[in-house]
Amino acid sequence: MTQPVFIALQTTDTGRSIVDAIVADNPLAQAVEYPAMVKIDSPGRLVVKRGSVEERLGRRWDVQEIHLDLISLAGNIDETDEEFSLQWRKA
Amino acid sequence: MQVDIKTSDIRPIRQTFSQVARRIGGDKPASRYQEATLNLQAETNFHYRPLWQPEFELYDKGRTAIVMADWYAFKDPRHYYYGAYTTARARQQEGADKQFEFAEKRNVLGSLEAATAESLRQVLVPLRHYEWGANMNNTYCAAYGWGTALTQACTFAAMDRLGIAQYISRIGLLLDGNVGSGLEAAKREWLEDPAWQGVRRVMENLFVTKDVFEVLLAQNLVFDGLVYPLVHRHYEQSIDLRAGQALAMLTTFISDWYDETSRWVDATVKTAADESAANKELLSQWYGAHRDEMVRALEPLATLALGTDTGASALHQVRGELDARAAKLGIKV
Numbered sequence: 277m278t279q280p281v282f283i284a285l286q287t288t289d290t291g292r293s294i295v296d297a298i299v300a301d302n303p304l305a306q307a308v309e310y311p312a313m314v315k316i317d318s319p320g321r322l323v324v325k326r327g328s329v330e331e332r333l334g335r336r337w338d339v340q341e342i343h344l345d346l347i348s349l350a351g352n353i354d355e356t357d358e359e360f361s362l363q364w365r366k367a
Numbered sequence: 368m369q370v371d372i373k374t375s376d377i378r379p380i381r382q383t384f385s386q387v388a389r390r391i392g393g394d395k396p397a398s399r400y401q402e403a404t405l406n407l408q409a410e411t412n413f414h415y416r417p418l419w420q421p422e423f424e425l426y427d428k429g430r431t432a433i434v435m436a437d438w439y440a441f442k443d444p445r446h447y448y449y450g451a452y453t454t455a456r457a458r459q460q461e462g463a464d465k466q467f468e469f470a471e472k473r474n475v476l477g478s479l480e481a482a483t484a485e486s487l488r489q490v491l492v493p494l495r496h497y498e499w500g501a502n503m504n505n506t507y508c509a510a511y512g513w514g515t516a517l518t519q520a521c522t523f524a525a526m527d528r529l530g531i532a533q534y535i536s537r538i539g540l541l542l543d544g545n546v547g548s549g550l551e552a553a554k555r556e557w558l559e560d561p562a563w564q565g566v567r568r569v570m571e572n573l574f575v576t577k578d579v580f581e582v583l584l585a586q587n588l589v590f591d592g593l594v595y596p597l598v599h600r601h602y603e604q605s606i607d608l609r610a611g612q613a614l615a616m617l618t619t620f621i622s623d624w625y626d627e628t629s630r631w632v633d634a635t636v637k638t639a640a641d642e643s644a645a646n647k648e649l650l651s652q653w654y655g656a657h658r659d660e661m662v663r664a665l666e667p668l669a670t671l672a673l674g675t676d677t678g679a680s681a682l683h684q685v686r687g688e689l690d691a692r693a694a695k696l697g698i699k700v
Contacts, residue, residue: 289399311376334400334446335455 278320281351297328403448431580438514492553498532565664640697
């Protein structure tokens with residue numbers, strides 16, 4: 277069974293755009309709203325793509341900016357200039 | 368004693384304003400851009416019609432022949448509302464100020480050859496009057512256009528043009544050692560030099576053009592689409608060979624701004640063209656007429672800036688690029 281990963285983001289103006297982008301790019305992901313926070317669970321893998329976030333924000337967005345809205349996450353991180361992805365690496 | 372920390376989930380009664388909710392399909396969180404844009408245009412309860420134009424309401428969709436079912440279909444791809452716009456520009460201004468400070472300290476423009484400095488005075492500095500004209504035209508669109516989605520972006524464009532005029536003036540002042548004689552000479556060029564009279568005539572004709580969308584298209588797509596690449600790309604590149612990038616450093620904001628604003632202009636024109644065949648027809652007609660007239664007006668300026676042969680070929684190339692850009696927006700060229 278694949279282990280689920282998750283990412284929790286603050287519900288800010290930017291945060292909401294990131295959540296929208298994640299939900300659009302990861303068909304299996306499920307967003308759950310908490311007070312001032314959105315937690316997104318996804319089985320196996322979850323990816324945040326720079327292009328999708330930029331489209332929603334209407335400006336350039338550096339993948340590293342995700343840390344401004346990030347609360348918590350679970351999974352091994354893989355970061356490039358283009359995307360930020362989470363998955364559990366096999367030991 | 369045991370202390371239990373409980374969390375309680377307090378939900379806001381409403382996620383956004385009802386006029387925004389009606390547009391985005393229900394009560395869900397809206398972005399700042401949406402909240403500062405959608406349905407903000409005043410529509411009813413105007414007591415009087417304007418005395419100078421009794422056939423129109425104070426804010427009236429009829430001030431352009433372009434017909435839109437929904438004037439909020441115009442989306443700014445940059446998502447600029449007051450907050451985002453001022454933050455972005457403040458950051459850019461800080462960068463530009465640093466470059467001017469550096470240029471002043473090292474006297475980078477003062478050490479230019481006399482012929483290069485004179486060329487800048489004749490070709491670049493008079494553009495401050497062009498920028499002021501563009502400010503007037505965008506202000507006109509903001510004042511008489513309909514719908515916040517369109518008019519707020521025009522207001523931002525108008526402010527940007529004043530800023531660019533100021534940067535050009537500062538280049539003029541760097542050239543003449545802060546006495547202002549360069550700016551006065553540039554004004555005489557703009558008013559009297561034959562090379563500038565075509566541009567001035569077209570600009571002044573735009574001041575008395577009544578149709579809001581025609582002014583927007585003519586100024587922001589056609590006129591800028593020819594002047595910016597011609598002067599800020601072709602001419603400045605030719606100067607760079609002699610000025611060693613000094614000028615490019617001072618005009619970074621101008622070229623960055625042009626690339627950024629083109630995204631908005633393209634999105635706006637495309638939205639209008641996609642709306643109906645009638646709009647497309649009208650836009651194509653305006654585009655063709657203004658392009659021909661503006662290319663003619665720019666011929667002597669291109670010669671002044673780049674010499675007869677290079678000037679003509681640069682203008683030809685710029686015109687071709689503009690046609691390709693317009694064709695992508697749905698305009699028949």
